[in-house]
Structure formats: C-alpha cells, structure tokens
Amino acid sequence: MRPSDFTPRFSKTEASFCPFCPGSEDATPPELLALRAPDAPADVGRWTVRAFPNRFPALRVEGELERTAEGPYDRVSGIGAHEVIVETVRHDETLADLGLPALGEVLWAWRERILDLGRDLRLAHVQIFKNHGPEAGATILHEHSQVIALPVVPRDVALEREEQQAWFGRKERCLTCDIVRHERRDGERLVFENARYAVLCPWAPLSPFVLWIVPKGHSSHFEAIERHELESLAEALRLALRKLDKALERPAYNFALHSGPLRGAASPSLHWRLEVAPTLTVPGGFERGTGSWLNSTPPEEAAAFLRKVRE
Amino acid sequence: MRPSDFTPRFSKTEASFCPFCPGSEDATPPELLALRAPDAPADVGRWTVRAFPNRFPALRVEGELERTAEGPYDRVSGIGAHEVIVETVRHDETLADLGLPALGEVLWAWRERILDLGRDLRLAHVQIFKNHGPEAGATILHEHSQVIALPVVPRDVALEREEQQAWFGRKERCLTCDIVRHERRDGERLVFENARYAVLCPWAPLSPFVLWIVPKGHSSHFEAIERHELESLAEALRLALRKLDKALERPAYNFALHSGPLRGAASPSLHWRLEVAPTLTVPGGFERGTGSWLNSTPPEEAAAFLRKVRE
Numbered sequence: 001m002r003p004s005d006f007t008p009r010f011s012k013t014e015a016s017f018c019p020f021c022p023g024s025e026d027a028t029p030p031e032l033l034a035l036r037a038p039d040a041p042a043d044v045g046r047w048t049v050r051a052f053p054n055r056f057p058a059l060r061v062e063g064e065l066e067r068t069a070e071g072p073y074d075r076v077s078g079i080g081a082h083e084v085i086v087e088t089v090r091h092d093e094t095l096a097d098l099g100l101p102a103l104g105e106v107l108w109a110w111r112e113r114i115l116d117l118g119r120d121l122r123l124a125h126v127q128i129f130k131n132h133g134p135e136a137g138a139t140i141l142h143e144h145s146q147v148i149a150l151p152v153v154p155r156d157v158a159l160e161r162e163e164q165q166a167w168f169g170r171k172e173r174c175l176t177c178d179i180v181r182h183e184r185r186d187g188e189r190l191v192f193e194n195a196r197y198a199v200l201c202p203w204a205p206l207s208p209f210v211l212w213i214v215p216k217g218h219s220s221h222f223e224a225i226e227r228h229e230l231e232s233l234a235e236a237l238r239l240a241l242r243k244l245d246k247a248l249e250r251p252a253y254n255f256a257l258h259s260g261p262l263r264g265a266a267s268p269s270l271h272w273r274l275e276v277a278p279t280l281t282v283p284g285g286f287e288r289g290t291g292s293w294l295n296s297t298p299p300e301e302a303a304a305f306l307r308k309v310r311e
Numbered sequence: 312m313r314p315s316d317f318t319p320r321f322s323k324t325e326a327s328f329c330p331f332c333p334g335s336e337d338a339t340p341p342e343l344l345a346l347r348a349p350d351a352p353a354d355v356g357r358w359t360v361r362a363f364p365n366r367f368p369a370l371r372v373e374g375e376l377e378r379t380a381e382g383p384y385d386r387v388s389g390i391g392a393h394e395v396i397v398e399t400v401r402h403d404e405t406l407a408d409l410g411l412p413a414l415g416e417v418l419w420a421w422r423e424r425i426l427d428l429g430r431d432l433r434l435a436h437v438q439i440f441k442n443h444g445p446e447a448g449a450t451i452l453h454e455h456s457q458v459i460a461l462p463v464v465p466r467d468v469a470l471e472r473e474e475q476q477a478w479f480g481r482k483e484r485c486l487t488c489d490i491v492r493h494e495r496r497d498g499e500r501l502v503f504e505n506a507r508y509a510v511l512c513p514w515a516p517l518s519p520f521v522l523w524i525v526p527k528g529h530s531s532h533f534e535a536i537e538r539h540e541l542e543s544l545a546e547a548l549r550l551a552l553r554k555l556d557k558a559l560e561r562p563a564y565n566f567a568l569h570s571g572p573l574r575g576a577a578s579p580s581l582h583w584r585l586e587v588a589p590t591l592t593v594p595g596g597f598e599r600g601t602g603s604w605l606n607s608t609p610p611e612e613a614a615a616f617l618r619k620v621r622e
Contacts, residue, residue, distance in 0.1 A: 058605045058607075072490055072493055073514045073515070125601075129595065130596050131596050137592075137595030146596070148597055154601035155601075157601055204384070206599075254599050255596055256599050256600025257600070258600065275599070277599055279593075282446065282447065282590075283448070283594060284449075284565050285440030285441050288567050288586070289440050289569065289586070291468070292466065294459075
C-alpha cells in the first residue's frame, strides 16, 4: 500500500484504449445484456446499450451470504453485484446527446437489470446510479451508468421509505404525490413537465441545482415502467441534462434512482424518482459531521435559471 | 447568477492578501475571542488563537426564530452562528506543526465557543469542524476551524444519539465505551493511545483512513474537558494529523466533533469523539443515493499502515 494508491482523486483517467468501445468487448467480463435501439443506424455494431459485470466490483455474486457478529459489530459478507451499463457505442457521446429511442433503451436496460437481479433472493436492494465526469467519481469517461446490488437495504433508503410510509399512515396520501401536486400548482420550483413526468428543483436540496425527475401519476417502482412510457421519460431526462449542460457549462454530475423495495408489490405510499445532482460543491467537515449540507443556491433560483436556459 | 458562481470547486483560492494573518484584524468582523498560548514567543503578536464571525455566514444571529409551514414543507429561519477560529498566527503553519500548548489553546477555544453559543437558547446544536485544503472545501488556506450553530439538531446527529441511547437502553453500558474497550483489547484498528485518549480506525468507515480521537474514560460532552486534559488530547490529535501527513503525503482532510446535546447534562449513553477524514475519494451517485459509501481500504489495513509510519 503506497500513498499513490489513494490519490486518483482529481486525475483525469482516460487511456488511449477504451474498454467500453465497440470492438473491445473482450476487455470486459461476459455480457449480461445487449440492447439495440430501434432507430440505430446500421453502422453502429450489434448493440447500442450493453451491460456486464464491473471488472473491479465492490461486491460479488459468488459465495455464501453470512451474517456474523464481531465484538460489538455486525458483519455481512460482500455478496451482491456491481455492473456497468454502457449507454452508447460512441466514445464521445453523452447521455444528453442521445436520441430519445436510444435513451429509452438505456432506461429499459435499468429495468431489465433490476428485474434480473431481483431473482437472486439473497439481494435486498439494487441501486442504479451514474457518475459523469471525473469530479463526480467517473474513472472511465465513455458514458455509462452503474448498478450495485446489496444484501442489505442501505440506511438512507430505509429512512426515506419510513418517512413516506409515516406520511401515508397519517394522511392516507402519498407524500411524493403531494409534493408533485404542490410544485405543479406553485410553479416556483418546476422546470418542465410533459404528459407523464415532471422535472423540478426539490425543496431544501443538499446541493445546488439538484433535480428530480418524477412520474406525475403515482408509481412506486421504476421497474414497473412500460415500453410506451420510455420516450416520455427519456424526454424529461434529456431535457434536464441539456439544461444543466447549458446552465453550468457541462458540469460533472451524479444521479441515483430512488425506487420501491426490490421484489416489492406496488405500494400506495412509495413513489419512485430519479435524482440528478451536478458536482458543484465539496462536502466538508460540516456535511460529514451532521448529514446536513450547506447550500447557498435556493431551489427557486435554480429552477428560474433552468426554465430560462434553452436546452 | 452566472455559471462561474458555482465553479470555485477545484480552484486554489489563495490571494496575496490573507485576512487571517496578524495585522489584518480589521479585515474580519469584530473578534469574539482571542487566546494566547502560555509558551507563545514574544514576537507573535497579541493572540495565538482568534475567533470571529464568518464574513459570509451560512446563518446569522440577528432576527427572529420562526418555524413556518409552506405547502407540505417545514421552514425554519436561518438563525444561528457561523464563526471562524484562526488556529495560528503563522500563515504557512498547519495544525500538525503546532506545539502542544498552542494546540491545546485551539481546543480550549472550541470549548469556549460552544459554552458561549449555548447561552443563546434559540440554538439547538453547535458543530465544530474543519476543512483543511481546497479539496476538503477550504477557501482560505490560513489554518482555521469553523463553528456553525443551528436552531435545529441535524438528522445524522440525532440518529447517532438515538443509536447510542438504544444500546444503553438494552445493555446499560455506553456503546462507545464498549467500542473503545474492544479496540484496545483487539488492537487491530488501534493506532495510538496515551493516558486519556485513543486514536483508532473505526469499524466500517465511510472512506479510507477515517480516524477517531476519543476519550478512553466515559465523557459525553467535549466542552466538559478540563485545562489539565488539553495537552493529552493535543498530543493524540497532533499524532493523528502527523501520521496522516506522512502516510498520505499531506492530504486535504475534514474533521467534525461529535459531542452531546448543547446545554445537556452529562449523559451515561453518549460519548464524544473527534472524527478526522482525509479527502481521498469523491462521494458519487451510489453514496448520494444510499448514504452508504464504498470504501476499498479496510480500517485494519489503514491502522496497520498508520502504526508503522513515524509521525
């Protein structure tokens, strides 16, 4: 172990060889899924979206799931999955550049991986997320999202669901439906809506320019999405990314899918959303100590700015 | 609002003029506290540690504390305090360079500010923290810690206390005392101990090389520290920082004080600690979505490495 083992932080890691480009399929572990956009031109190879296990996984499918005590601590074995979903065949293309049918295939790939991983009953949670740009944690710049499946439900995921369930328990209404209704009526934090989805700057975000992409109708599980809804969601996501690109000069960003429990039945209290967060600030000692983040950009200002910029 | 308003992130912000240097006292808001180390040489001016309000505060003392509802949301007015504690008169000196009596004065200044802010009954929490280096969020490089006082108890602070209280409720023993006892006996994650304090790599840390500096005897509130304990704590903190400097080539880092409730009586279940975290990784989409962090450096490896390096 040398200090250099811990200092990849701000280095732009892009080799001349890209393992995610078509023709390099041998350089990745065996393929889990390959999709082809209906409008893909003949010259882009045999896939437009491709999923495979991460070569340096945080968790592995192989082995026994064991839960053990160690002194005052709890340990669970690192059973799970860590996958990469390459979102385009073109090395320099971003998610915001994709055509709507091609972006729809990326969303469909998320659904497919969630449903497939859910068949492994040892797994308790599947997290879909993306790190775009080195400042957001990307180490390979060819556009991709990631999937991590865990044998436990992470704390913040459980807490968020508890809050939504507590709200429903008191009011017999979905908290997120209440929020979406309020934001559509109020308009101050709303950025965009089409027939099915709203893009909004949420109340009290952790950091500047956080965006929610959320179904306007009630839906607890992302993976319940139907083929005919893909293009509408792709439109909302692409618009959000293009507006961020214009407003903030192509920022690094992360997104994370918040969805209902794996293998869970449709729930009246939970409501899925995709949360996009450009990387504009560094969490410091205050954020690490309290879990609260200082944010000097009110969501109303961010939304007004994003409504104005043309995507 | 322009894109450049949100892009100070990785720029090294150090002007030729430093408002924290002696002689620039006029450039800061009026002083709240000035301490002088007992061993300070005559040539270092009239203070060695100096506290004053942040010129660009996240919260302000002035105004009425109001809690209001806004649609489905809760709002509380930004009443509080945001202060800077300059830790040395020397522009280029780091906390790890200080003599133990001088470092002891820094710790004493934390205590003084917590006790003073606790007199304002509108305030519910005082967070002592530090951002060292631009990658850790520092915008002025002259060494300083910060104080933020809030009208609410932040979520993670409340959750941590609830966990400690639940453990005590079941076992009638302090969780942190159990941890410290286990780590001192086990030794694998222990880095250092003197008569009063232990330095250890905690179980399941969010990121590589996180360190706890924790009293070995039970103590719920940092601000209950006595003058004669300062040098022992300063020794533990300085050793931790010097070992990190050697092991990781002077990394940027954050620390945050975890202590009992403001104005609270001594508690048998709560136990204060200082948590130091070098900035080696970026939280990405997975971390933002789940609150769980991927960490590829086990604390046992970090502790073994830190025990070996000479501070």
